[in-house]
Amino acid sequence: MTQVKAAMAGTVFTVNVAEGDEVQAGQVIIVLESMKMEIPVETEIGGKVTSINVQVGDFVNEEDVLAVIGE
């Protein structure tokens, strides 16, 4: 299991995957909006999305776990 965390605080702009989706390493799974800039959040590993912890519009802090990817 690998946690995908927010690199900085911001608002969830888009959630590009759903629980159960297969993703590849480097894929942008969530986009945050912070200080008028879009911040793409990538998964470092490929695998199945086991949980998505946020929805569009949520405000997240740095290091918050946004999603979990299973190997």
Added chain:
Amino acid sequence: MNKILIANRGEIALRIMKTCKRLGIKTVAVHSEADEHMPFVKYADEAYVIGPGPVLQSYLKADDIIEIALKVGADAIHPGYGLMSENAAFARKVSDAGLTFIGPDAETIELMGDKIASRMKMKAASVPVVPGTDEGVASLEDAIHAANMIGYPIMLKASAGGGGIGMVRCESEQALSQHFQSVKTRAKSYFGDDVVFLEKFVENARHIEVQIFGDDKGNIVHLFERNCSVQRRNQKVIEESPSPSLSEEVAERLYEAAVAAGKAVNYRNAGTVEFILSENDDFYFLEMNTRLQVEHPVTEEVTGYDLVEWQIEVASGNELPVKDQQQIKSSGHAIEFRIYAEDPATFMPSPGIIRKMDWNDSANVRIDSGYEEGGSVTPFYDPMIAKVIVHAEGRQEAINKAEEFFTSFTIEGVKTNIPLFQKFIGSKEFDHGDYTTNVLAEWLKTKKEEVEK
């Protein structure tokens, strides 16, 4: 006017309040919980909290802001720039509440906020516009067909967009296909309207805008131009007036076109007509900003006028403070540098606490800032910390002054683009003045490591 509510935050709120204070007008701040300790809140005669940090829950709560304005007996609302400054519905609500909106009327804001409708209006007024679609493109097929007619590269733009958001350059059909849906989605998310259109991308262009001002009596004047070609992420970073590498003849034609644009919509208050200039000095209308601009200080420095005072005068129903165009003179050269809390090489935002902010006070440089030491740059808002404005007799003297100033300017606690300015100001690319909107991206390709040090 005896009391004005400022529906904005940070440096522009503070800057507006300072003019109000000089004119003996009381000021009212409305602020988010995140901005509770900001200088503009402390500076205001009265301050009211309107909600949590995110703008949707605070600075965009139109009804709450108007209610506060009425409750405290304000005569007018100044919207600043960004936030609700170009929100026609807000302007209308302010007027309907019996308050004065310090800006143009709601109909003008609405018309100019619609980039397609404003293109049509300018065409009708014989103001040249960039070749493009005269209506929104509903489907990818329509977009591809239109792009083939216009010719690549094209800009795919949100009709309700602005501020560099919601526009993508497409070099080919493949790029257009890749970006079409995401630009529509973004347009809907940011601006509440997913209409997109296409414009020819003008290669090696300069971005030059003209400040105009109108009053209720039908008088419209210009206050010369600003060159805003130094940009990153389609957003301005350095602005200067007068524009280098612009002949007097072309400048005069730009002024004429800008005033014609203003007259076409009976423009009132402060407005900016943005143009794109090709390598051959052909120029095209891009958009009109129906508000005070971030970069208004460079115009203030060269003309000697206080544009916020002009805004208040005109909104009060008075004529422009000048008799005619001939009375307005431009003197010397002014350059503005926008200080952002961001990585100077990657432009990634850098929120945090400003532990130290220090500069040489004797440098005779204008600093418009909304922050102070100990202040927090939060992720809720634009990352601009301050504006540095230098004014000198000539361009080279202004550049020298800026170079000197940036050796003393220190901000610690957040990353800023000060290291970028320290290197870029002395570069030959900026120095010769004949730069285009690509200048910063091109320069950074070879200088990135130096800036990161």
